[in-house]
Amino acid sequence: MRVLIIGGGGFIGQKIARALAKRGSLRGAPITELALADLAEPAAVEAPFKVSLLTADIAERADVDAIFAMKPDVIFHLAAIVSGQAEAEFDLGMRINLLGSVNVFEAARGLGTNPVVVFSSSCAVYGGEIPREIEDWTGLNPQTSYGAQKAAAELLLTDYSRKGFIDGRGPRLPTVTIRPGKPNAAASSFMSSIFREPLQGETANCPVGKDYELWYTSPRMVVENLIRCAELDAAALGENRCFALPGRVGSIGEMIEAMRKVAGDEPVSRITFEPDQRIYDIVIGWRPHINAKKATDLGLIADSSFEDNVRYFLEDDIRR
Ligand SMILES: NC(=O)c1ccc[n+]([C@@H]2O[C@H](COP(=O)([O-])OP(=O)(O)OC[C@H]3O[C@@H](n4cnc5c(N)ncnc54)[C@H](O)[C@@H]3O)[C@@H](O)[C@H]2O)c1
Numbered sequence: 001m002r003v004l005i006i007g008g009g010g011f012i013g014q015k016i017a018r019a020l021a022k023r024g025s026l027r028g029a030p031i032t033e034l035a036l037a038d039l040a041e042p043a044a045v046e047a048p049f050k051v052s053l054l055t056a057d058i059a060e061r062a063d064v065d066a067i068f069a070m071k072p073d074v075i076f077h078l079a080a081i082v083s084g085q086a087e088a089e090f091d092l093g094m095r096i097n098l099l100g101s102v103n104v105f106e107a108a109r110g111l112g113t114n115p116v117v118v119f120s121s122s123c124a125v126y127g128g129e130i131p132r133e134i135e136d137w138t139g140l141n142p143q144t145s146y147g148a149q150k151a152a153a154e155l156l157l158t159d160y161s162r163k164g165f166i167d168g169r170g171p172r173l174p175t176v177t178i179r180p181g182k183p184n185a186a187a188s189s190f191m192s193s194i195f196r197e198p199l200q201g202e203t204a205n206c207p208v209g210k211d212y213e214l215w216y217t218s219p220r221m222v223v224e225n226l227i228r229c230a231e232l233d234a235a236a237l238g239e240n241r242c243f244a245l246p247g248r249v250g251s252i253g254e255m256i257e258a259m260r261k262v263a264g265d266e267p268v269s270r271i272t273f274e275p276d277q278r279i280y281d282i283v284i285g286w287r288p289h290i291n292a293k294k295a296t297d298l299g300l301i302a303d304s305s306f307e308d309n310v311r312y313f314l315e316d317d318i319r320r
Contacts, residue, residue: 006056150172195310
């Protein structure tokens with residue numbers, strides 16, 4: 001079993017790589033090679049099998065063909081530029097999030113082996129005039145360029161799967177929090193930094209009110225679910241290749257109280273609330289009330305509380 005993680009130097013890519021190193025197998029077969037590909041050489045991951053560290057720009061077809069030379073059986077396509085940057089730099093978003101994804105799907109098709117492709121889509125595909133409660137069959141109506149690029153790539157993933165070119169799976173990720181590291185250009189960046197920085201003795205600003213609700217998942221759960229997506233039988237997926245992953249809904253205020261329960265008053269006192277209209281305008285269009293019935297029926301799982309997310313962050317990212 002050969003596995004390729006595109007965007008393998010990123011936050012989720014590195015966590016999937018470490019999880020696969022621990023498991024040693026995927027889809028019932030031992031992993032013989034794992035390749036991590038990214039714009040810059042990804043950090044090495046210790047594993048009981050061969051790990052290759054590759055550089056590629058997915059917007060360049062020749063680069064994509066070069067990383068596919070290892071003939072992967074399973075591809076995790078995670079490379080993207082995030083929401084805030086795709087909104088600010090439209091051409092770059094089109095080049096990477098849409099054309100880059102087409103390059104990846106075409107290279108996977110070129111293998112001629114119907115490989116499994118797990119594509120990380122986003123809850124940003126929902127928005128506009130749709131019901132408050134979102135079901136698997138709710139129409140996609142993205143209100144950002146990032147969401148539109150993800151939705152367009154989803155349609156292609158489904159069509160390439162229908163044609164038998166690839167065996168695609170397009171889970172729509174909730175916001176992943178608490179993300180380790182530094183703030184990034186995602187409009188959702190504050191949804192991690194208002195917990196991550198205060199838990200490490202620093203201040204952080206929340207640009208929206210405490211009543212803002214989000215649909216979220218922990219890094220631990222999203223990694224587990226993306227691996228489960230790769231493991232699913234194509235027959236179980238049926239014709240709808242793209243679906244929401246299970247997540248939890250919480251308001252910023254409820255999540256802050258959960259952090260207080262785990263870590264006390266001090267981290268909470270380090271959060272400031274200065275409104276930021278640019279961030280607000282993007283995140284207000286994201287819908288938190290999502291019924292992920294298909295994913296749940298397929299055996300994908302949600303966190304049990306935000307307290308757990310805080311504990312996972314302290315265990316997985318601070319200790320590490
Ligand atoms: N983290 C979240 O909350 C969240 C939520 C919804 C969807 N997603 C999706 O999950 C995926 C992974 O997210 P993440 O949080 O790990 O992001 P990340 O930014 O940490 O990782 C993405 C990686 O893609 C790489 N990349 C960007 N452009 C590239 C290019 N042209 N060629 C090759 N590599 C390129 C980046 O260098 C980065 O390492 C993304 O597709 C993102 O849209 C994430």
